[in-house]
Amino acid sequence: MRAARAVMGSAVLAMAWAANLAYACPSCASPLEENRQAFVDTTIFLTVVPLTMMGGFVWWLRRKVRERDDAPEIAVPQSMLRDAGRFSKGP
């Protein structure tokens, strides 16, 4: 078990050591400045979009929960619930 861990650890270190051989960064090798800038811009764009969406959703949900919690609880007779059903037009 210990030997296996040592082998795995060595393999990860070796890969990290040789990472520059892979040239995995396409913008680093591009001679065009515009292309490098496009990579930077799209990286920022693709990072910001999901964070904004998730943040916006959490903010909106929190607002909705607060609105609901602030509203007074009203007892509704069963007969009214039956009449309105799922077709009631709420806010």
Place this chain on the structure above:
Amino acid sequence: MPDDALGRPYGVPVRREPVVPNGVLGMLIFVATEVMFFSGLISAFVIGKSNAIGGWPPPGQPRLPVEETALNTAALLASGVALYFANRAFRKDSPSVKPLLGLAIALGGFFVLFQGAEWVALIGEGLTLTSGQLGGFFYLLVGTHALHVVAGFIILLYTYQRLSHHDLDRFTFWPAQIFWYFVVGVWPILYWQVYL
């Protein structure tokens, strides 16, 4: 029947609305994945454009119909506005909901037909999926959006049919609206990136 401390009769259940209806939540999650999908496509296009040797649009390729598509963009945006007012009318139980929803659907249909005609003209001019980077990206981005417009158009037709049968509830109407607003909202970005 005796009342409890809050004055509510015992034995009567208190109905609490969910904060977000299931249909709305499901559609929001779906639209979030769609936003990421389109973001990926737009990013690929931006990088492809910046990588093009000889400038963009590539020389020797047909020009995209910028002015005509601006008119089509206005039609799609107007469709979104009509749907917004249809929802307001729906909430007020106003009879104008039907013509407004019909207008939104008609404008969406106009957008699809106009784009179809535009594609026929462009293919006639030699811009195809395999004619070059411009054609490949154009049909991929605009085509993917067109598929979404067609899907949204079918969903709106379904809501119209339910409305005609007095069977439309807000749990059906809201998700349909979210999808259509997404389709309408993503188009100006595509227009700006692809056509301008």
